[in-house]
Amino acid sequence: MDKPIKCGVKIFILITVVFSVYLGFGTKFSFYLFQDIDYYNSLAVAIKSGRLNLENLASTQDLSFYQGKWYPFFGPLPALPILLLQLLLKTDFIPTLPIVSLVGAFGVILVYLLILKTEKEFFGQHSRLPLLFSLLFAFGSSQFWVSVRSGVWFQAQVYAFLLTALGMYFIVRKNRETHDYFWSVLFFSLNLLVRPNAVLLVSIPLLLMFWKGFSNFRKIILVMTPLFVIGMVFFAYNFVRFGSPLETGYKYQKFHPHYSIRVSQAGGWFSPRNIPYNTWFMLFELPKIENLKLKFNPEGNSILFLTPPLLWTFLAHSKSRRDNKKKKLILSIWAGIVITLIPILMLSGTGWYQFGYRYILDIMAPALILVVFGLNGKISKLFLSVVIISIYFHLMGVLTV
Numbered sequence: 001m002d003k004p005i006k007c008g009v010k011i012f013i014l015i016t017v018v019f020s021v022y023l024g025f026g027t028k029f030s031f032y033l034f035q036d037i038d039y040y041n042s043l044a045v046a047i048k049s050g051r052l053n054l055e056n057l058a059s060t061q062d063l064s065f066y067q068g069k070w071y072p073f074f075g076p077l078p079a080l081p082i083l084l085l086q087l088l089l090k091t092d093f094i095p096t097l098p099i100v101s102l103v104g105a106f107g108v109i110l111v112y113l114l115i116l117k118t119e120k121e122f123f124g125q126h127s128r129l130p131l132l133f134s135l136l137f138a139f140g141s142s143q144f145w146v147s148v149r150s151g152v153w154f155q156a157q158v159y160a161f162l163l164t165a166l167g168m169y170f171i172v173r174k175n176r177e178t179h180d181y182f183w184s185v186l187f188f189s190l191n192l193l194v195r196p197n198a199v200l201l202v203s204i205p206l207l208l209m210f211w212k213g214f215s216n217f218r219k220i221i222l223v224m225t226p227l228f229v230i231g232m233v234f235f236a237y238n239f240v241r242f243g244s245p246l247e248t249g250y251k252y253q254k255f256h257p258h259y260s261i262r263v264s265q266a267g268g269w270f271s272p273r274n275i276p277y278n279t280w281f282m283l284f285e286l287p288k289i290e291n292l293k294l295k296f297n298p299e300g301n302s303i304l305f306l307t308p309p310l311l312w313t314f315l316a317h318s319k320s321r322r323d324n325k326k327k328k329l330i331l332s333i334w335a336g337i338v339i340t341l342i343p344i345l346m347l348s349g350t351g352w353y354q355f356g357y358r359y360i361l362d363i364m365a366p367a368l369i370l371v372v373f374g375l376n377g378k379i380s381k382l383f384l385s386v387v388i389i390s391i392y393f394h395l396m397g398v399l400t401v
Contacts, residue, residue: 007116010131011109018108018138022101025398026148033095036151037061039072044083045092047076052241061256062152064242064249071241073249077193078155097150103158104147108138110165111368118172118369122326123377132379132387133368140390141307141364142356145398153351157361160195163187165365171205172369174325176212178219181205186226192234196248197343198362202227204336211328255349263348270346278345282357294393296401300350300357306393307356308386312374313367319376330373333366355397 027033042054053069063070085094115130137143143161146154167188170180184205191198205223214220235245242249250269262277263269281300288295304310317334320326344359351358360367375383 011112014112014131014134015105015109019101019105021139022104022144022147023098025144026097026101026150033097034150035095035097036149036154038096038150038155039063039074039152040079040082040096040155041086041093043072043076043079044086044094047079047083048086052076052237060254063254064252065254066242066249066252071249071252072152073253074152074156075192075194075196076237077190078159095150096155097148100150100155100158101147103155103162104143105138107143107147107158107161107165108134110162110169111137111365114165114169114172114365115368115372117169118372119377121173122323122373125377127377127379129372129375129377129379132384133372136307136309136387136390137364137368140309140387140394142303142354142358142361142394143364144394145355145401146358146361148398154358156194157358160191160198161361161364163190163194164198164201164362167201167205168365168369171208172329176208178223181209181223182226185223186230189227189230192230193237195362196234198340199227200340200343201336201363201366203339204332204366207332207335208328211332258352259349269348270343271348272346274348275342275345278347278350281350282345282360294396296355296397298353298355298401300352300354303357303360306397307390309371309383309390310367311386312383313370315374316370320373326373330370333370337363337366353401355401356394 023031037059039054042057043052046052046054053071054063055070057063057070060070062073064073065071081099082094082096086092112130112134115133116126119125119127119129143158146157164187167184167186170183170187173180185202188202188205189199191201209220209223214223238247238249239245241247242252253269255263255269262274265273278300281297281302283302283304285297285299285301286305287297287301316330317327320330340363344362
């Protein structure tokens with residue numbers, strides 16, 4: 001069988017299996033489509049009616065109330081596929097769980113292709129690493145938990161990962177051309193219309209351009225065009241809703257009562273005082289043991305405990321010191337991760353209600369590349385063991401949280 005055909009067959013089998021598992025767990029294998037809070041169907045209906053405010057709402061949790069109208073502070077991009085389906089099927093409601101599960105499964109496929117490309121570019125080999133990383137991401141990371149839920153928060157999360165993975169795919173090369181930077185910036189920039197903080201990953205291709213010594217002004221303008229154009233759309237979307245290009249709706253958000261104390265303690269929804277609190281739940285909060293069972297905290301649990309393969313990210317630099325191109329990519333990725341995490345850690349919300357720390361999905365694609373470099377492209381028995389542990393933990397999380 002030719003390699004492209006063989007790869008295509010693997011991808012088809014992988015996406016079918018992952019989608020089926022996600023949808024199965026999401027419906028508790030009844031395949032009855034439960035519906036959580038969803039605003040993207042309402043936004044699609046609003047767009048069809050020539051407006052951006054939502055009407056006829058069953059819930060207003062986490063919406064923004066401005067001048068007598070309700071608006072979602074979530075980015076509008078995930079509403080567009082729903083809008084298309086509404087128009088095609090002539091309905092005002094599309095069940096969102098199959099969409100979340102399918103987009104989540106496509107994210108797994110992108111991990112497969114991303115690791116395959118990383119392996120080929122930097123290690124000149126083709127092993128079982130792409131498949132192992134796909135299974136790790138699909139069932140041993142927060143992707144599993146969010147992909148079996150239909151809520152508006154999880155819709156945004158799986159779309160954001162898809163875009164960040166595409167952004168990384170185009171720059172994981174030894175010899176990058178202008179079009180690689182262009183496509184990378186484009187996909188990272190689209191996060192402005194989903195989860196705006198994830199746009200900061202655009203710092204990765206920009207840093208790599210700096211390392212390369214980009215001096216052609218026309219090429220720099222070309223590469224930056226997607227960020228400028230999508231940024232204008234983002235600012236216009238904000239202005240039409242809230243009268244300010246910089247207001248996303250957080251200022252007017254009617255958040256869940258769970259956050260009231262936290263917002264009061266921090267002195268606002270967005271504050272540096274939240275960094276220690278959020279960092280604790282992201283890295284250090286461990287499950288409690290009750291009656292010989294693990295009890296997970298829905299506020300968040302350590303990503304290093306639940307997905308221990310991420311510990312290999314810290315070995316990436318030491319394994320690549322002698323390869324200048326690897327080193328520059330690794331340093332750029334680390335810088336992009338830190339820059340992107342800062343606003344996430346400043347939020348008063350950890351991502352509750354959740355299993356693990358779902359906001360980590362915003363930087364999971366670049367983090368997985370660091371893990372590959374930390375492994376030096378080789379699978380060890382220890383690494384295989386912690387992948388299995390990760391899958392076990394997340395299976396327990398999906399079943400219990």
